[in-house]
Amino acid sequence: MSARVSNLVEVLEHSVQRFEGSRLFGTKRQGAWQWITYGQFGALVDKVRGGLAQMGVERGQRVALIIDNSVEWAATAYATYGLGAQLVPLYEEQRPDEWATILKDSGASVAIVADARIADHLRALIGPEGALRRVICVRAEAPSARSGKPVAPPSRSGEPEAPPSRSADTWAELVEAGALNPVASLRPAPEEVAGLIYTSGTTDQPKGVILTHGNFAHNVNGVREQFSIQSDDCSLSFLPWAHSFGQTCELHCMIANGAAVALAESIAALSSNIQEIRPTLLFAVPRIFTRLYSAIRRSVADEGGVKQRLFEVAMANAARRRALVERGQTSWLVERQHKTYDKLVLSKIRARFGGRLRYAFSGGAALSLEVAAFIDDLGVPIYEGYGLSETSPIVTANSPLGRRLGSVGRPLEGVTVRIEPVDHIKEPGSGEVIVYGPNVMSGYHNLPEETAAAFTPDGGFRTGDIGHIDPDGFLFITGRIKEQYKLESGKFVVPTPLENALRLSPFINQVMIYGDNRPYNVVLVVPDFEALGRWANAQGRSIEIDALMQDADVLKLLKAQLAEYGQRFRGYEHPRKLSLIKEEFSTANDMLTPKLSLKRRNIVARHRALLDAMYDPA
Numbered sequence: 001m002s003a004r005v006s007n008l009v010e011v012l013e014h015s016v017q018r019f020e021g022s023r024l025f026g027t028k029r030q031g032a033w034q035w036i037t038y039g040q041f042g043a044l045v046d047k048v049r050g051g052l053a054q055m056g057v058e059r060g061q062r063v064a065l066i067i068d069n070s071v072e073w074a075a076t077a078y079a080t081y082g083l084g085a086q087l088v089p090l091y092e093e094q095r096p097d098e099w100a101t102i103l104k105d106s107g108a109s110v111a112i113v114a115d116a117r118i119a120d121h122l123r124a125l126i127g128p129e130g131a132l133r134r135v136i137c138v139r140a141e142a143p144s145a146r147s148g149k150p151v152a153p154p155s156r157s158g159e160p161e162a163p164p165s166r167s168a169d170t171w172a173e174l175v176e177a178g179a180l181n182p183v184a185s186l187r188p189a190p191e192e193v194a195g196l197i198y199t200s201g202t203t204d205q206p207k208g209v210i211l212t213h214g215n216f217a218h219n220v221n222g223v224r225e226q227f228s229i230q231s232d233d234c235s236l237s238f239l240p241w242a243h244s245f246g247q248t249c250e251l252h253c254m255i256a257n258g259a260a261v262a263l264a265e266s267i268a269a270l271s272s273n274i275q276e277i278r279p280t281l282l283f284a285v286p287r288i289f290t291r292l293y294s295a296i297r298r299s300v301a302d303e304g305g306v307k308q309r310l311f312e313v314a315m316a317n318a319a320r321r322r323a324l325v326e327r328g329q330t331s332w333l334v335e336r337q338h339k340t341y342d343k344l345v346l347s348k349i350r351a352r353f354g355g356r357l358r359y360a361f362s363g364g365a366a367l368s369l370e371v372a373a374f375i376d377d378l379g380v381p382i383y384e385g386y387g388l389s390e391t392s393p394i395v396t397a398n399s400p401l402g403r404r405l406g407s408v409g410r411p412l413e414g415v416t417v418r419i420e421p422v423d424h425i426k427e428p429g430s431g432e433v434i435v436y437g438p439n440v441m442s443g444y445h446n447l448p449e450e451t452a453a454a455f456t457p458d459g460g461f462r463t464g465d466i467g468h469i470d471p472d473g474f475l476f477i478t479g480r481i482k483e484q485y486k487l488e489s490g491k492f493v494v495p496t497p498l499e500n501a502l503r504l505s506p507f508i509n510q511v512m513i514y515g516d517n518r519p520y521n522v523v524l525v526v527p528d529f530e531a532l533g534r535w536a537n538a539q540g541r542s543i544e545i546d547a548l549m550q551d552a553d554v555l556k557l558l559k560a561q562l563a564e565y566g567q568r569f570r571g572y573e574h575p576r577k578l579s580l581i582k583e584e585f586s587t588a589n590d591m592l593t594p595k596l597s598l599k600r601r602n603i604v605a606r607h608r609a610l611l612d613a614m615y616d617p618a
Helices: 008-018 039-052 071-082 094-105 114-127 143-147 171-180 212-227 244-258 270-277 286-303 307-328 333-352 369-377 448-453 495-502 529-538 545-550 553-564 598-604 608-613
Strands: 021-028 032-037 062-066 085-089 110-115 134-139 195-198 208-212 233-236 260-262 281-284 359-362 380-386 394-397 416-420 431-436 461-469 475-480 509-513 521-527 575-580
Touching: 008 039, 008 071, 008 212, 008 244, 008 394, 021 039, 021 270, 021 369, 032 039, 039 071, 039 171, 062 094, 085 094, 094 114, 094 195, 094 208, 114 134, 134 171, 171 260, 195 212, 208 212, 212 244, 212 394, 212 475, 233 244, 233 270, 233 281, 233 369, 244 260, 244 281, 260 359, 270 333, 281 475, 286 307, 286 359, 286 369, 307 333, 307 369, 359 545, 369 380, 416 461, 475 495, 495 509, 495 553, 509 553, 521 529, 521 608, 529 545, 529 553, 545 553, 553 575, 575 608, 598 608
Parallel strands: 021 260, 062 085, 062 110, 085 195, 110 134, 233 260, 281 359, 359 380, 521 575
Antiparallel strands: 021 032, 195 208, 380 394, 416 431, 431 461, 461 475, 509 521
């Protein structure tokens, strides 16, 4: 195993030395994938570091990033670390008022942004009263673009592609300035701050999580100890690096092991990109795996006949094989059948994902046991982990060294987890998850009271998550304290596990359970209109969305789906009534956070009339 690292500068420097000629980042341009090597990327980081220094960025100052995953994103990050400065990543999809709030709170002096559209929003923040001094456009807009002429296409290659908008400096100017004024890289101490990651704000306003080089380095070293990531491995990157899971687990950990990262064109292009790149590792949130689960099951059902029966037999045998492995047993017959079924059926399904996946990582939220088992039975081992921005993020992880489906694994080395009882949680052994270790944040930026409240008297971080630990040390997460609510009956409801189960229905796209201080639960459902359309067509009904929304038999179908997929939950948890919504919850309408968690307050505010109507006695 490679030497342990103590800061993020070492992560890159060690790999540039060892893997100079190996490919690092792949970007699809003009229909072809183009790669930048570790050596080329290291040289680009040197230039960006010099350019930032020329702009006055010094140790302890902050550099903001508002751009999706790209070579420029990564180069800015490592250049910032090399100056002893601090990175503040944001999302392109955030609202301008959120950018302004975070930039003002963080005190960032320089912002690297995707394009002139974002730069124009930030110009008002530049001035004597604010810390922001410079804005740098990566994908600069041509001067004629405002008149309706074509805008330059985005670049992820590290090179400029269009004339600049003079509302800001340009990436080309930054790189050129750095080439003329080289600046040696610093070696930050582990306790020095690497950056601020702002929480996504599902229930509160975003808070700046202060993370040190030591926090990140602990996670990188921990992943190395538990997973075999090789220099010939490759991932397809679509999780935002502005979020701690994507940044630590994919960007830093892949670089630390000399592996390659292809940058997905978009979520919509994932299917084609995965066929082109044929990744060996996949980093994703549960929603992606749930979509894969639904898509595969729908495809098999559409084929029907012999193919469907053969798939079901193959999966049933794979499930028997998995159960035997979990008990430390094996069966000659099961293994022989699995070999046959894998060749005839399962390998062909894996081929849809490129055919080379060695394993997949799931994080960011709870993964359904049914989905995890399904992906695993296809022949792609899936390792679920747990953590928060405040823990850099990894606390626990399943790995080849120990795995239990349904759990989020055991703590990384040096991390301790304990369960603190919560008054209204009656299940034996369940309570709030408290974390201790070198992965835990320093605190929240400019929020001393919130920081104090986040820690126990003995220094443990209060995660706000509900869980329990089994006799073998595996952690199970069952909900989040802030998402809990009490029905009028006094019974507490944790909505997330039931929502996750209901989303497994092929006819349900998104759901939100509601019932705070109400007599019973209700649910808002965003249907899967494609699946409903197929069902309606087979029934000889209209497939128009508005007609489906008004069809009493559609409501009857969905109520049956709620009962089927929620059958393992208690009776009082089940929603008694449902209402359909045409518009998806998304980041664009501020119903989802950038990591795709529900913004419950916003959904309730938007659909208050629908929710209230479901409690109307009439």
